Amino acid sequence: MSAVLSLEGAALGFGDRTLWNGLNLDIAPGEFIAVLGPNGSGKTSMLKTVLGQQPLDSGSIRFACGPVRRGDRRIGYIPQQKLIGPGTPLRGRDLLTLGVNGHRFGLPFTRRAEREHVDALLEAVGATRYGNEPVGNLSGGEQQRLRVGQALAGDPLLLLCDEPLLSLDLQHQRGVSELIDRRRREHNTAVLFVTHDVNPILGMVDRILYLAGGQFRIGTPDEVLQSAVLTELYGTPVECIRIGGRVIVVGDPDAEAHHHHAGELPA
């Protein structure tokens, strides 16, 4: 089966700084790829490239055997959790309705088939119970489940996830990541998952793309999450420790700066 997403000799940088260069990556249907790396290593820029919002400096990128373009509905996008405030005039299910027909101009009527589609999506992400609650009254985890449902509305070939677990508690981290994992197993949807912390999804990931210091490594978690590999990537001594099924990276100079509050340094 041909790749869902294919990057060939891809390079991107801003000004003098190279984010990544000579990147070759084929993502197969149903494959779960985690994109790791410190802030400013080009993780979010990679998602923008796939969304057609950021052209490459050189090389090529192809999605489903064609060029990437803005607003391709075969890509589902799950953003960072931004809490929707109380008073927003939307109920849980309306978030999903926007995923189904929110791009359409014209009189804002929702067809019966679309309502049934929304019911099915609510069911699929386990949000039926709070579908009629004002979305501003829901917890961050509940809102994030709805966003997964919103991204699934177009029946995507590829799910792009931009730190979707950020600021969720452990239980909701597991819930949301299992939702994404189930989707790719049952529907063969490829997943490109940007994250600071690989631990909540360590058991699901097929391959890791680790970006740091203008370089990158691609491979299975066992291949990439090794002290020698990360030391070479960062160009400074880095210790990668595995304890009880978790990975802890110690000495990552960039990660330390923005994870001082976390108690441990996530991979």
Add this chain to the structure above:
Amino acid sequence: MSLALIRLAEGDAGDLWSRMFDFSDYGALLGLVSNSIIAAAVLGIVGGLVGVFVMQRDMAFAVHGISELSFAGAAAALLFGVNVVAGSVAGALIAALVIGVLGAKARDRNSIVGVLMPFGLGLGILFLALYPGRSANKFGLLTGQIVSVDDPQLGWLIGMSLVVLIGMLLIWRPLSFDSLDSDVAAARGVPTRFLSFAFMLLLGLIVAVSVQIIGALLVLALLVTPAAAAMRVSSSPLLVPVLSVLFGLTAAVGGILLAIGGSLPISPYITTISFAIYVGCRLIAWGRGRRRVVPGYAGS
């Protein structure tokens, strides 16, 4: 002596009351202002709809800024003897475009509005000071003058409101998406830049209409307060705009109906009704919150 004081107070109160509310010859007055009532009704409806997005996109301050520039445009038109409605529209659209171009992000937007607003207000005051005509016309632009707008211009106001109404309905759904989460909307193919511009233009038009009807200083009473009140009592994407429209309509038309008998400007009646509705909605929301909490305590 004390008796005389009381009589005096009674006399004042009676006088004040008759200046505020006087329903003699009501039928004849009603006939004279029927076109104004229609214009106010249309503004109440469209303002209520637009307000839902003004609230969601956090643009109340921008609305105020646009209205001051619209006032400057209208004042310039008055001074140079051209169509006041056209001047008001020109000012509002220029302000809407400047804010739309320079203030895509909320924080930039607030600083740009903060810079534009006193400039616009100052220009307007300059033009009015230079204007040799009657002073009643001058203050009308700031505090409302609907009854003094002539019929052809009322036609323009109603027509522009209808354009905004149709425009809003056509972009309603993608604009909701963009207002909720612009990044996701863009990823789904919503033309987010086009939508912000379209909304700014529609907003500019309806602000220009509002300046003519309730005055530049009081525009928010019809473009923000009804939607803010509706959002207090509902989260339904259908009920919020419906309530907002009802509240706007009640305030605009109710204000004129109460005001025409007295000798005072219409705007205070509109703003007071609008505010009373908002307070009522807050009380309802507060009462609901209490009821919801009580069984929770009982259960735990």
